[in-house]
Amino acid sequence: MEDSCLIKIDNLSKVFRGKGILRNDPEVKALDNVSLAVKKGEVLGIIGESGSGKTTLGKLILGLLKPTSGNISFADINNNSTENGKPVVQVIFQDPYDSLSHMMTVEQLVAEPCIIQNGKNVDRSKIVRALESVGLTPVESFLHKYPHTLSGGQRQRVAIARAIITEPDMIIADEPISMLDASIGVDILNLMLDMKEKMGITFMFITHDIAAAAYISDNIAVMKEGKIVEYGSRKQIISDCCHEYTRSLLLSATSGKITDENSCFE
Numbered sequence: 001m002e003d004s005c006l007i008k009i010d011n012l013s014k015v016f017r018g019k020g021i022l023r024n025d026p027e028v029k030a031l032d033n034v035s036l037a038v039k040k041g042e043v044l045g046i047i048g049e050s051g052s053g054k055t056t057l058g059k060l061i062l063g064l065l066k067p068t069s070g071n072i073s074f075a076d077i078n079n080n081s082t083e084n085g086k087p088v089v090q091v092i093f094q095d096p097y098d099s100l101s102h103m104m105t106v107e108q109l110v111a112e113p114c115i116i117q118n119g120k121n122v123d124r125s126k127i128v129r130a131l132e133s134v135g136l137t138p139v140e141s142f143l144h145k146y147p148h149t150l151s152g153g154q155r156q157r158v159a160i161a162r163a164i165i166t167e168p169d170m171i172i173a174d175e176p177i178s179m180l181d182a183s184i185g186v187d188i189l190n191l192m193l194d195m196k197e198k199m200g201i202t203f204m205f206i207t208h209d210i211a212a213a214a215y216i217s218d219n220i221a222v223m224k225e226g227k228i229v230e231y232g233s234r235k236q237i238i239s240d241c242c243h244e245y246t247r248s249l250l251l252s253a254t255s256g257k258i259t260d261e262n263s264c265f266e
């Protein structure tokens with residue numbers, strides 16, 4: 001694996017077997033021979049319509065699903081946060097209300113991933129730092145709150161604080177802004193960019209919204225029916241895409257308003 005590479009995916013396929021009592025529902029080939037490299041420190045946008053296999057790809061990287069065939073290799077990171085030298089990969093989901101326990105305070109929610117990872121309590125200062133980094137300040141006013149008392153954007157910030165407290169090498173953000181108002185969504189994208197710059201975190205940004213992908217990504221992979229149909233730098237995908245499907249996503253998303261100058265959200 002090249003030094004610049006954090007994760008290398010080779011010929012990865014995932015077939016979901018038929019469900020139903022007799023397992024006679026048709027098989028679904030959710031991922032079809034996908035090869036892709038995630039580079040250290042980049043934001044890699046994964047875009048495609050519903051059902052194109054984006055979430056399945058994320059779940060395979062996270063180890064939540066087993067591939068039908070193919071291989072995922074991880075760079076040897078040798079940091080202190082893992083025993084096996086593999087990069088720490090965390091996830092942020094679409095619906096922060098669903099992914100956060102309603103019975104836990106913000107302090108407990110942010111501490112939990114560290115307790116699971118290390119089996120011991122977390123320094124309060126670490127929780128405070130994580131909340132500060134995601135802009136939930138003054139921290140004291142958030143520590144004892146429950147998720148239902150927070151706005152959607154604040155809940156997503158708690159979800160991000162939960163991810164960063166484990167000092168991840170990479171975060172898979174699966175449609176993290178699709179349930180938020182546009183301006184709050186841009187704040188979350190800017191927060192992710194900030195974390196990339198300041199903490200060196202690599203992001204895989206899964207979205208059906210090519211405008212959001214264009215705003216934040218260094219490179220973009222376009223998925224259709226389980227395959228990557230086009231891959232390139234943000235500039236190549238926005239200004240010089242080759243595939244008809246990418247062109248149709250660009251047109252339908254913005255009526256042609258996306259440019260290579262990050263202007264889609266301005």
Ligand SMILES: Nc1ncnc2c1ncn2[C@@H]1O[C@H](COP(=O)(O)OP(=O)(O)OP(=O)(O)O)[C@@H](O)[C@H]1O
Nearest residue numbers: 016028030048049050051052053054055056057208
């Ligand atoms: N556990 C499962 N069992 C059977 N089929 C599944 C399962 N998970 C996903 N699929 C199917 O695999 C295909 C890809 O799904 P996936 O969720 O990866 O797509 P997606 O691009 O993330 O879509 P969305 O944006 O709607 O989440 C779809 O046809 C979906 O119905």
